[in-house]
Structures are given as structure tokens and as C-alpha cells.
Amino acid sequence: MTDMIAVHGFVANDVRLFVTEEGLTIASFRVGSTERKFDRTANAWVDSETNWYNVSSFRYLAQNVAFCIKKGDPVVVTGKLRLRQWTNEAGKSGMTADIDADAVGHDLTWGTDRFTRSSAQRRDAAAAGREAGQPESDPLEVDGHQNDDGGESGIAVSLDGGEELVDVATGELLAAD
CATH class of the missing domain: 2.40.50.140 (Nucleic acid-binding proteins)
Known part of the structure; x- marks a missing residue:
């Protein structure tokens, strides 16, 4: 047990x-x-x-x-x-x-957080979708970007070919295509 x-x-x-x-x-x-x-x-x-x-x-x-x-x-x-x-x-x-x-x-009792689906899990879900006959393209790609001191500065989000860099801590839009 x-x-x-x-x-x-x-x-x-x-x-x-x-x-x-x-x-x-x-x-x-x-x-x-x-x-x-x-x-x-x-x-x-x-x-x-x-x-x-x-x-x-x-x-x-x-x-x-x-x-x-x-x-x-x-x-x-x-x-x-x-x-x-x-x-x-x-x-x-x-x-x-x-x-x-x-x-x-x-534990959100002590603060806030943002959820981001990991790219490895997204690839597995996309592969499962292809096996089920769904389209092969995945319009949303998510990657981390590092700042000069090696820390995480933002998340690059590519949606239908455009890209945005968003600050992880504040949610502020830093750059866009």
C-alpha cells in the first residue's frame, strides 16, 4: 500500500x-x-x-x-x-x-507566480496531436532568455510568427516584433 x-x-x-x-x-x-x-x-x-x-x-x-x-x-x-x-x-x-x-x-499563500507551459511538454502534446490526426504546426513557442548576469530576464513568446519578450517578474512587455 x-x-x-x-x-x-x-x-x-x-x-x-x-x-x-x-x-x-x-x-x-x-x-x-x-x-x-x-x-x-x-x-x-x-x-x-x-x-x-x-x-x-x-x-x-x-x-x-x-x-x-x-x-x-x-x-x-x-x-x-x-x-x-x-x-x-x-x-x-x-x-x-x-x-x-x-x-x-x-505555495501562493506567501506570494504570486505565473504558469508557463514547458516547451518539452508542448512538443510531446503536439506529437500526440499529430498521431491523432491534428495539424502539425504549433503556433505558440515559448523560450527563456538570459540577461547579462546569467539570470532569467524574460520569456520570448512567438505567436503566429511574431515575437514578444516579457519580463518574468513584472509581466511588462520588453520588446515585440
């Missing part, structure tokens, strides 16, 4: 992205989830203990996690919970909670 879990927390480290020898893309990070409770005697909100989870994601989800999720981000993770017992060389033992993620996203 598989236990499913949903965790709200904050990303504790930079996302690690790697590809196995078989070509499987994996992204992993840790999430800390701390329950807050109202203490009536102190008349204040207090933190309980923090639960720590190792999160692994695979394939397209792994690529998207590596692109979108950063250390300190508030996230919601759903997936399969796996509890793993361990013992180190010194004889110390413990238990680790691992989540094989089915979905990862920003």
Missing part, C-alpha cells in the same frame, strides 16, 4: 539536478515543514518542531523543479511517502522521510 502525503513548507537547499546513466532526469531537495500553533497562555503564535522531508522528482517534473524552485521558496509537495530506517558507521540510527513527488508548486 502506498501512502500519499501533501506537505507545505520551505525549500531548505538548492535543488540538485542530475541524469542517470539510463537517461532518467532526477531533481532533489529538502523541505522543512513547521506547524504553527496559537499559545493562549502567551497570547502569541509559536512554532512546533520542524519535520524534514527529502523530495525527489523525475523526468519533466524534475526539469521544471530545477528551473522554478529555489532555496527558501514556500512550496506545496504531494507524492508518495517512504519512511526509511538507517544506521551509520558510528552506530547511530534514525528514520528518514522521503517523498517521491507527483506535483510540486509554489
Whole structure:
């Protein structure tokens, strides 16, 4: 039986992205989830203990996690919970909670975000459409552009041959054909 879990927390480290020898893309990070409770005697909100989870994601989800999720981000993770017992060389033992993620996203309680369909998923959807007899052309192409310091500055959107560069953070139109 598989236990499913949903965790709200904050990303504790930079996302690690790697590809196995078989070509499987994996992204992993840790999430800390701390329950807050109202203490009536102190008349204040207090933190309980923090639960720590190792999160692994695979394939397209792994690529998207590596692109979108950063250390300190508030996230919601759903997936399969796996509890793993361990013992180190010194004889110390413990238990680790691992989540094989089915979905990862920003927790919008803490801020805003914009959804952009990834180009790899769009290509797969277009290929499936061609197999079903739909037209081969995909009028919308989406690509990231980097600014001078290597950071993400905008999204180039090509719609029926025209192109717009939109600032990711503000949604401001930076350039158009």
C-alpha cells in the first residue's frame, strides 16, 4: 500500500539536478515543514518542531523543479511517502522521510507566480496531436532568455510568427516584433 502525503513548507537547499546513466532526469531537495500553533497562555503564535522531508522528482517534473524552485521558496509537495530506517558507521540510527513527488508548486499563500507551459511538454502534446490526426504546426513557442548576469530576464513568446519578450517578474512587455 502506498501512502500519499501533501506537505507545505520551505525549500531548505538548492535543488540538485542530475541524469542517470539510463537517461532518467532526477531533481532533489529538502523541505522543512513547521506547524504553527496559537499559545493562549502567551497570547502569541509559536512554532512546533520542524519535520524534514527529502523530495525527489523525475523526468519533466524534475526539469521544471530545477528551473522554478529555489532555496527558501514556500512550496506545496504531494507524492508518495517512504519512511526509511538507517544506521551509520558510528552506530547511530534514525528514520528518514522521503517523498517521491507527483506535483510540486509554489505555495501562493506567501506570494504570486505565473504558469508557463514547458516547451518539452508542448512538443510531446503536439506529437500526440499529430498521431491523432491534428495539424502539425504549433503556433505558440515559448523560450527563456538570459540577461547579462546569467539570470532569467524574460520569456520570448512567438505567436503566429511574431515575437514578444516579457519580463518574468513584472509581466511588462520588453520588446515585440
